[in-house]
Amino acid sequence: MTTSDSGDPGPSEPRQAGLVPVGPGSVEPAPPTGPGAPPAASRGLRGPRLVLVVAGAAVASLVAGLLAGRFVISPAQAAANAAPPEAGAITAPVEMRTISNDVVLRADTAYADAVDVRIEAAEISGPAVVTGQVPEVGAQLDPASVLLEVAGRPVIVLPGDLPVYRTLRAGTSGPDVLQLKAALTSLGIDAGDATDVYDAATAAGVEALYAKAGYPSPDPGEEAQAVLKGARESVRSAQSAIRDAETALAAAGRGAGDVEKIEADNAVRAAERQLAQARAEQAAHDAWAAQPADAGGPGPEAAPPADVAGAEDALTLARAQRAALDRPADTSAERAQLDAARRSLTDAQEELAEATTGALTALPASEVVYVAGLPRRVDAVHVGRGELVTGPVAAVSGAALRLEARVATSSAALLTVGAEGEFTLPDGTTARAAVVSVGEAKRPAGGGDGGGDGGGDGTVAGTQATAATAVTAATGARPGPAAPPSCWSPGT
Structure with a gap:
């Protein structure tokens, strides 16, 4: 075996890697060496040591949790364990506001009570030609407004339910007269008393109506005017006769004056002298006649006897006339003449009253039309x-706009007659409406599209609410049928 100077085995020295002797007859895997080998400390936590460390950490965490649960309390638990506060008044701000529940509906719009207007043209003397005042579609007809001008005369609109069926003249009576008086009164025109008789006061009211419409009142006619003129002349003649009779009666009632009495006295004395002279002449004549003829008695030249009787009659008359002057005057003849003149005046005045009545302003049937529910x-x-x-x-309809809408039964309970709401006009402004009826909605007989919960009996589940409103000046203009409001929202 060759070694290096450092004592490490050389590359040519053989060795067994990864095995370390651990005891007799056994080996243990040697820890890896070289680059990338784990540190020695890490190598020491493997095996039973690692298990012990993990178990110890778990026990420590459990003990810490138990200690924390014993000494740490949540806010909710702290509030639950806390003692209740002392009793006292609980206050809140007072608010003043209206509690409402709005029901929004989609409504169909229409003007109420559409009717055709006819005029009574049978009493027009000539052709019933329209000469002017033709209204425009959308125009409003108010009381005392002129609907048309026919044959140069107006057709005046008045409020009323009863149609025109005759011309009203002084002396006529009936329900149409009462309707006329009510219409005039509603216009602020005095129509007389509340009876059903067309009288002078009613005629004066009709004249005021024509003046309000801007037309002259109807002419009574040439015949009526001629009768009236003759009656007035008769009254004037009777009044003149009465004045003459009254003058004669007054003169007769005064008796004889001093001059008349003196004249009567003179007449009596003259009659007495004439009687005395006649008696003297008669006595001389009688004495002459009594002489014998040989003594110069009466002969052929003798004077006639005096008219003593005539002188006596003249004296009697003169005395009677004088006595009459001392008695109260006899005015029976003059009084009879005055009574006759007064009767003539009464008759003439009655004729004048009839003529005046006949000449009062009438209301021709062709110049008026009654329409209910004005304005239209x-x-x-x-x-x-x-x-x-x-x-x-x-053709006219009510100026009041009607809104008809369908609403669910649950919402219908919130709607009552008289409840007010508002709807939006096409220009964005709003107008007010009031509920006038709430009832079960019906669909036309024969079915329909069968929408909703409706059955085969033609009844559609739900409720129909009808509202009517008069468009106010605040809207700027009345919406027409072509421009209905977008929605209607009554509040309860």
């Missing part, structure tokens, strides 16, 4: 300027 919106116009009126002239 014009949906369609069936006539134009220059055309004849032969049927309905326009």
